[in-house]
Amino acid sequence: MRDGDASGRLPDDPTGTPLPQGGSTVERAFVRSDLDGDGRLTRQEAARLPAISTRFDALDADGNGQLDRSEFEAGASTPP
Numbered sequence: 001m002r003d004g005d006a007s008g009r010l011p012d013d014p015t016g017t018p019l020p021q022g023g024s025t026v027e028r029a030f031v032r033s034d035l036d037g038d039g040r041l042t043r044q045e046a047a048r049l050p051a052i053s054t055r056f057d058a059l060d061a062d063g064n065g066q067l068d069r070s071e072f073e074a075g076a077s078t079p080p
């Protein structure tokens, strides 16, 4: 048994965990709106963003009822 050298810190992970502070304004908006953190916005989550929710069906390119990040970014970068 040895416990004398444990620093209690996890090694740095080069792949990282995405942080809300790390991305663009659009990405932060996505992360802030993604209340359950599953990487997709439901219609309910998108309701916080009127510019998105009013075009939800048009932005949902694959029609699965949720906006993934690429669908969201496409909508957020396109004028209404």
Ligand SMILES: [Ca+2]
Residues within 6 Å of the ligand: 034, 035, 036, 037, 038, 039, 040, 041, 042, 045
């Ligand atoms: Ca979500």
Ligand SMILES: [Ca+2]
Residues within 6 Å of the ligand: 060, 061, 062, 063, 064, 065, 066, 067, 068, 071
């Ligand atoms: Ca979709």
